[in-house]
Amino acid sequence: MIKIENEYINFPKKVKENNYKKQNHQPRSIHNPNRTKTHKLNLGLSSPIVNNTMKKIDTGIEGFNKLLYGGLPKGRAYLVSGEPGTGKTMFSLQFLLTGVRQGEKAIYITIDERPEHIILDAEALGWDIQPYLNDGRLQIIDATKHFSTAKNKNFDVKKIVTDIIGYVETSKATRLAIDPIAPLIFSDDAFPDVVEYIRNLIFSIENNTGCTTLLTSYVPMGSEKVSSIGIEEFAASGIIVLKLVKLNNKRIRTIGVRKMRGTRIDLTEYSFEILEKRGVVLRQPI
Numbered sequence: 001m002i003k004i005e006n007e008y009i010n011f012p013k014k015v016k017e018n019n020y021k022k023q024n025h026q027p028r029s030i031h032n033p034n035r036t037k038t039h040k041l042n043l044g045l046s047s048p049i050v051n052n053t054m055k056k057i058d059t060g061i062e063g064f065n066k067l068l069y070g071g072l073p074k075g076r077a078y079l080v081s082g083e084p085g086t087g088k089t090m091f092s093l094q095f096l097l098t099g100v101r102q103g104e105k106a107i108y109i110t111i112d113e114r115p116e117h118i119i120l121d122a123e124a125l126g127w128d129i130q131p132y133l134n135d136g137r138l139q140i141i142d143a144t145k146h147f148s149t150a151k152n153k154n155f156d157v158k159k160i161v162t163d164i165i166g167y168v169e170t171s172k173a174t175r176l177a178i179d180p181i182a183p184l185i186f187s188d189d190a191f192p193d194v195v196e197y198i199r200n201l202i203f204s205i206e207n208n209t210g211c212t213t214l215l216t217s218y219v220p221m222g223s224e225k226v227s228s229i230g231i232e233e234f235a236a237s238g239i240i241v242l243k244l245v246k247l248n249n250k251r252i253r254t255i256g257v258r259k260m261r262g263t264r265i266d267l268t269e270y271s272f273e274i275l276e277k278r279g280v281v282l283r284q285p286i
């Protein structure tokens, strides 16, 4: 039996409704007089902001940790940006599976694609994810329905944020992927909601879950942007950019780290391949 949640809104009620309110619209500025108070309210001792030594986690992407001088700083939210087909979904799954194989719990929230497709894609790549789905170490949450109705103005941003936080807390997941973060980007009507949703989601996840999170963000074909509307890139703690570029009449995949709070980074872009079983594998600098 594949463990898939078909309804998005079936999270336990013990979700901390207040977490959302406490930090709603608190910009992360040192000039914000409420900043200290907000963080005291929301952050535990394990918070990356409280700790001076930043713990790093293995991304599981072959050759990628060295660009981050060891791995991704734990407990923060990162943007994985790229055009369609650049490998964002595979990258995110690989990140989650790496944790799961090391005994962690992981949650993948799919907003664009049906969970069945995600599972088939993973299996086509030679990743046997069924055992992890069966024992609940990996959960794929289907949010496709929820977001397809979002265009009908019934889009409850606060509920989405609190539900995601609650779900992560209940399951004790340490790795989370939301793929993609802003599905309503091209709907002008929904613009204010999307901005609010992204900002609150990122701040709430970072301050309340301790989970290391990847948020995928699609950019239009041929665009030099790293995010759809610009909010994600400021709110996220780091940006990983995936591209398909033309080199000598061939299209090659590239990966680069654009920004990463709390660690040195190697800004060099590397070519990469998506290989059977191994997934995303970095090759040489370009």
Ligand SMILES: Nc1ncnc2c1ncn2[C@@H]1O[C@H](COP(=O)(O)OP(=O)(O)O)[C@@H](O)[C@H]1O
Binding pocket: 082, 083, 084, 085, 086, 087, 088, 089, 090, 091, 121, 124, 125, 126, 274, 275, 276
């Ligand atoms: N089984 C596979 N073997 C090799 N490459 C694959 C396999 N599955 C997917 N890919 C590559 O990954 C690409 C899609 O990656 P994906 O993570 O779905 O992109 P994105 O989420 O950015 O749209 C495909 O275009 C294909 O080139």
Ligand SMILES: [Mg+2]
Binding pocket: 088, 089, 090, 179
């Ligand atoms: Mg995808």
